[in-house]
Amino acid sequence: MTAPPSRVQTVVVGAGAAGLWAALHAASIGPVTLVAPDPAAGSSTALAQGGIAAAVAEGDAPSAHAEDTMAAGAGLCDPRAVDALTTEAPLAIEELRRRGMVFDEGGAPTLEGGHRARRVLHAGGDATGRAILRALVASAREERRIHWRPERAVALLVDRGRVRGVRLERSELESWRVILATGGATGIFGRRTGPDRATGEGMALAWDVGAALADLEFVQFHPTALDVSGQPARLLTEALRGEGAVLLDAGGERFMARFDPRGELAPRDVVARAIALVRDETGKVYLDAISIPNVAARFPTVAASCAAAGLDLAHDPIPVAPAAHYFTGGILTDLEGRSTVPGLLACGEVACIGVHGANRLASNSLLEALVFGRRAGLAPDGRGPSVTPTEPLGGPPRPGRAPLERVRGAADRYLGVRRSAEGLDAARSVLIVGGPADGTNAPALVAWLLAAAARRREESRGGHFRVDFPRTVDAWAVHQVVTREGWGKLPAAMQAALEP
Incomplete structure (x- = not known):
């Protein structure tokens, strides 16, 4: 990596799979500055166990992968986004291999929930994300047009309605465009599988400059996270169930x-x-x-998490409960990652392109990072999507400076797997109340918007379940969009509706 020029072609904020992949492809058209701390210190990519989905096995096809993705998305997947994801998946896998990625068992895919075929590729057993991150970091460090700035972005620079760079903690960096790849916001929950620092800062940066956000009510809760008092909610990968693990109630019965x-x-x-x-x-x-042969050797990350809690994966049934795992909503973008604000793009978990609908199919997240990270990195300068709010925001654009632990307590209590009008109203009240001076805005903002979106959606669909509205309603087969000016709706096939 070389020193950056005073004004660079592209700034990428975030160095997980989406940010690194975007930076590597953006470097083919100009210099790139990558703004991010060390990804090994807390990237969601590094924690990804399940694998990466792609229809590369004999007898499988991208069309079947697309059908499974659409089915999991509960009627809200955008068909164009899904087609891009699944048809470009084999190309992404091929490029990963060219960059030194080696998959387990010669690349033979495995089965996971929601997939009709064995199409999930793994590396290091249950350490796929870490292996991909290692390969991408090595590629980025070899690319002479990428310069790494291990700092934190605190604001976006705007000039005459266009994003022109980022403000860092100690300086400013001008650029032709900014790509946000900061990850999701499951860190607003106390019980979570993701990194502590994934608290929605990228969404807040975009919100502050007027960008639209979408689908914030849809949070995916991973079903099987460790449920041991005093221990973190460590993920027990879905691949275990794909290989034959079963769920038992307290009496030892399958349910x-x-x-x-x-x-x-x-x-x-x-x-x-x-x-x-x-x-x-x-x-x-x-x-x-227990019935999976050599389970501890095949799933070393899970086995280590269980051992830290005094349990043996090969011999003990492991207590589990859901935990916040993936933020389906985020910054509204088109298929090239362009947001509603010129010069601002987004990819990965921070973005909402409509590809996951109301519920993400297992092992599509790493794939999304690659497919749409590449598209964002190569995106031509053009007009992004435009939305017109039709209803008022219904509250202050910014909630109070609620401290992070208060946000997490409210999210766990009111914004989890099962929601109600009473609980959602209580969450918004808690989040609006101002906290001490060392509180933080981004988590409270994202949690408040999540609660507001969930309160508005009077049905249950995918990752959003209302105990007071338990049925799916056809009239709600829409994406909710929000800006500082108010709320709007887009049809399920939102990419067609977003075309200029």
């Missing part, structure tokens, strides 16, 4: 057949709600992986 004929391989939203209900009924739910 998933009550909720879905696919059993343990149903989509994540179905399994998460089932586990939450059965925990209420019987007190505990366990993941039993």
